[in-house]
Amino acid sequence: MAQSISLEKxxxxxxxxxxxxxxxxxxxxxxxxxxxxxxxSKLLVVLSRGDGRVKIINRRIDGVQxxxxxxxxxxxxxxxxxxxxxxxxxxxxxxxxxxILGEEFLRSMEAxxxxxxxxxxxxNLILSYKLSSTFFIVTPEYILYDKLKRISTIYPLSRIHxxxxxxxxxxxxxxxxxxxxxxxVYEGYLKKNVIGYSPTEKLVDKVLSEKTLIxxxxxxxHIFKLYISTKQSSVLDFIRYATLDPSTLMIPKIPDxxxxxxxxxxxxxxxxxxxxxxxxxxxxxxxxxxxKVKVKRSGGILNATYTVEFYRGGRLERIFVKKxxxxxxxxxxxxxxxxxxxxxxxxxxxxxxxxxxxxxxKLAELGFNxxxxxxINWKDKILFQKYIEGENTIQxxxxxxxxxxxxxxxxxxxxxxxxHLNDVTMGDCNPFSFIFTSSQEIYLTDLEQCSLKGLKPxxxxxxxxxxxxxxxxxxVEEFAYIFSKAYLENGGDPGDLKESTEQKYTRLLSPLTPxxxxxxxxxxxxxxxxxxxxx
Numbered sequence: 001m002a003q004s005i006s007l008e009k010x011x012x013x014x015x016x017x018x019x020x021x022x023x024x025x026x027x028x029x030x031x032x033x034x035x036x037x038x039x040x041s042k043l044l045v046v047l048s049r050g051d052g053r054v055k056i057i058n059r060r061i062d063g064v065q066x067x068x069x070x071x072x073x074x075x076x077x078x079x080x081x082x083x084x085x086x087x088x089x090x091x092x093x094x095x096x097x098x099x100i101l102g103e104e105f106l107r108s109m110e111a112x113x114x115x116x117x118x119x120x121x122x123x124n125l126i127l128s129y130k131l132s133s134t135f136f137i138v139t140p141e142y143i144l145y146d147k148l149k150r151i152s153t154i155y156p157l158s159r160i161h162x163x164x165x166x167x168x169x170x171x172x173x174x175x176x177x178x179x180x181x182x183x184x185v186y187e188g189y190l191k192k193n194v195i196g197y198s199p200t201e202k203l204v205d206k207v208l209s210e211k212t213l214i215x216x217x218x219x220x221x222h223i224f225k226l227y228i229s230t231k232q233s234s235v236l237d238f239i240r241y242a243t244l245d246p247s248t249l250m251i252p253k254i255p256d257x258x259x260x261x262x263x264x265x266x267x268x269x270x271x272x273x274x275x276x277x278x279x280x281x282x283x284x285x286x287x288x289x290x291x292k293v294k295v296k297r298s299g300g301i302l303n304a305t306y307t308v309e310f311y312r313g314g315r316l317e318r319i320f321v322k323k324x325x326x327x328x329x330x331x332x333x334x335x336x337x338x339x340x341x342x343x344x345x346x347x348x349x350x351x352x353x354x355x356x357x358x359x360x361x362k363l364a365e366l367g368f369n370x371x372x373x374x375x376i377n378w379k380d381k382i383l384f385q386k387y388i389e390g391e392n393t394i395q396x397x398x399x400x401x402x403x404x405x406x407x408x409x410x411x412x413x414x415x416x417x418x419x420h421l422n423d424v425t426m427g428d429c430n431p432f433s434f435i436f437t438s439s440q441e442i443y444l445t446d447l448e449q450c451s452l453k454g455l456k457p458x459x460x461x462x463x464x465x466x467x468x469x470x471x472x473x474x475x476v477e478e479f480a481y482i483f484s485k486a487y488l489e490n491g492g493d494p495g496d497l498k499e500s501t502e503q504k505y506t507r508l509l510s511p512l513t514p515x516x517x518x519x520x521x522x523x524x525x526x527x528x529x530x531x532x533x534x535x
Contacts, residue, residue, distance in 0.1 A: 005037050005061060007100050013059055014045065014068070020071045022046040022100025027095040031159045031168030037061050040164050043068040044092050046102065054088050056157065057330070080113040090116075090510055091151045092135065094144075095161055096172045114180035117147045122190070122199050125208040131358035137269055139196040140177040141260035144170070149254045163252035195269060232342035264361070266372035266386070275377040278308055278321055280397065281384055285375065288312055297320075307387065318387035319374060324448075349381045352448035355382065359424070359450040360475050365423050368415075369443040388443045393431035394470045405475050406482040408436070413486025415442050416459060421491045425454030431467045456493065460500035465509040468521050476517055480524030494534040501525055 010024050011017070027042040043059075043066055054072040071079075078084035081092070090113045121143040126133045152162045165173075181197050183189045189203040193235045233486050261272040265287065278295060282288050294309040303324040309316065326349045360370045375384040390396075393412065397405045412434060419426065427432060427449030435443040464483060467478045485496055499505075501522045509518065 005043075005100065009061065010043065010045065010100065012183045013061065014070070016045075016047070017249060018241060020047050020049070022048050023105050025092075025097040025098040025102075025106055026100060027092050027097040027161070029095050029169055030166045031096065031172075035065050037066060038092040039064060039066070040159060040161065041066045042092060042095065044089065044097070045070045046073050046105070047071070048073055049450040054085060061201075076109065077112075079115060080109040083116065085150055086155065088155065088468060091155065091158055094147065094151075094173055094377060095165070096169045102452050110176065111180065111183075114176055115183065118143055118177065118180050118184060118191075121146050122203060123207050126199060126204050130208065130354045131204060131362075132354040133199055134201055134358065135264040136200065136272075137193060137196040137198055137262040139262075140174045140181065141255070142196075142257045143177055144173055145255050145260065146257040149257065152252055152254065159250065159252050162254070162390040173265040193303050198264075207341040231457065236243070263376050263378075265374055265376065267374055270375060272378065274375075275379045276375055276384075277377075277380075277382075278306070278384075281319075281375055282308065282310060289496065309461075318389075320371060320385045320387045322383045322385070324353045324381040324383070353381050353383060355450060356446075356448040360385075361422065362445060363419075363447070363450075363486065366424075368419070370447070371443060371445060388435045388445065390435040390437040390443065396436040402472060405479050406469060409479045409483035410486045411436075411442060412463065412490070414490045415444075416463065417487045417490035417492035419444075420456050420459070420493065423453050425451055425456055425459050426463075427451055427454055427459075429459040429463045431463065431470070446494050456496040457499035457502070458505055460487070460497060461505040461509065464500070464521050464525070465506065465513045465518055468517050469513045474522060476520040477524040477527075483530050484525045488528065488532055494529060494532065497525060498529055498534065 005026060007021075007024060011021065012154070023044075023046045025044045026037065027044060028036070028038065029040055030038075040062075045068060045069065049072060052072060052075070057068050058065055059068050060066075063156075064358065069089055069092065075085060076089055079087060079090040083090060090109075093106075093110045093113050097106070122133075122138065122535065124146075125136060125138065129136065148162050148165075152159045181190060182192070185192050185197065189200060189206075190197045191200055205439065254525055256273070258272050262269040263272060264270075276284065279293070282293050288310045292310060296307045296309065298305050298320075298492045304325065306321040306323075308319045308321055311317070357373060357376065359371055364370045364372075371385040371388050373383065377383075391399060393408055397408050400407065415434070418430070426444075426447070433446045435441065435445055464480050467479065471479055487497060488494060506518050506522070513521075
């Protein structure tokens with residue numbers, strides 16, 4: 001039978017004085033026993049000054065044996081703020097509790113701890129998915145189950161209480177998490193939408209700039225803190241008085257956090273675990289018989305790209321599918337990129353995919369034309385996008401006659417200038433990354449090497465000299481001149497344009513565009529710089 005407990009009983013049971021005690025709280029994972037002592041209860045006692053250690057003991061209260069955690073106030077604060085003890089004491093705040101003494105103190109520590117675990121969860125997400133994490137939607141359930149899974153894995157004594165959390169207790173904790181997340185929205189670290197929260201660029205920049213080795217393995221960090229930072233004579237010293245229940249040997253079954261994580265697509269929020277193949281996407285989301293679908297390989301050596309064609313309502317439709325491959329599998333590519341020493345290309349498939357997803361969405365927000373994301377298969381690294389009907393730069397020039405190359409140059413110069421004004425660089429700024437549509441719009445594609453505040457001169461060098469490879473020699477100077485003129489007149493930096501002619505960049509295009517062709521392009525660039533008064 002459940003029993004109630006008083007402060008006097010706790011003081012007597014633990015042989016403490018009233019002056020020593022900062023707070024006492026009774027934690028129950030089952031709400032129908034919320035204010036009573038039962039076999040699932042846990043007692044947390046915070047002392048103003050103790051022996052500088054965490055002590056976990058078992059005591060009987062009216063015939064019921066419960067676990068008691070005793071900790072110094074200073075240690076408890078550190079554990080709530082940064083899990084300095086690996087969450088050995090702070091994790092109890094994930095179990096709904098009844099304050100017996102020090103309610104205001106406990107609420108303050110609870111706010112600190114919930115902020116910490118919220119930021120920790122977003123930090124791990126950002127370190128895994130980099131810039132694209134700004135287009136993830138995280139629910140409070142994701143954060144809670146992510147933390148419960150981690151703490152029950154590294155800290156066996158938490159398992160019996162995690163296992164017995166009932167729905168009522170879960171709802172109480174989720175309500176507290178929402179308050180913590182709303183505070184982070186107010187501080188500018190998160191943005192709130194209908195179903196959850198997304199990290200802002202402010203938070204992503206903060207996390208990526210602070211990235212360290214230990215950040216990439218926070219579970220390992222917590223284990224070290226749990227067993228070493230507590231300054232025990234042995235790793236098990238602080239639980240030597242506790243009786244281990246056999247249930248502590250089994251990790252409790254916890255809902256998969258990823259079931260409560262979403263990514264943003266043009267078709268709406270997509271549950272993260274959904275990983276469709278091309279056939280499944282067409283059948284489930286488009287509603288077309290797979291047998292009537294044509295899949296064509298559309299090029300790509302370092303990535304596998306496909307055009308998927310099908311008829312819907314008597315009308316031909318297409319989608320673009322890209323499977324990212326690890327460039328490290330192509331040893332010659334990795335060696336060549338390393339030898340360049342100019343541009344830090346991303347080689348890993350997951351990094352390039354994450355980067356491209358971010359810039360597809362980011363550039364669209366800035367007003368540029370990009371192909372909408374339809375579906376993301378994170379596990380297999382496959383991206384589904386709207387197919388853009390049009391011609392790449394070389395096709396566009398040839399279809400209008402080579403003498404019309406200047407028309408394309410003017411449009412490209414304007415677009416690249418606008419990109420650079422927004423501190424965005426393409427990274428791999430080649431003529432095939434720009435698609436000209438029949439409505440005279442230019443779409444930006446193949447954005448996996450884009451970056452913020454990257455090398456703008458390299459963008460200019462690559463686009464001008466790469467395009468020059470496909471032009472008659474007598475048109476190269478004019479193309480470079482018109483492109484550069486449009487670039488400058490639309491806000492491009494003359495310093496970047498001037499730097500683009502330096503040998504450290506131009507030599508990298510020598511295997512594609514020989515020196516005598518490059519010299520014509522450079523002449524066109526220098527000509528407009530002189531006319532504009534930039535020497």
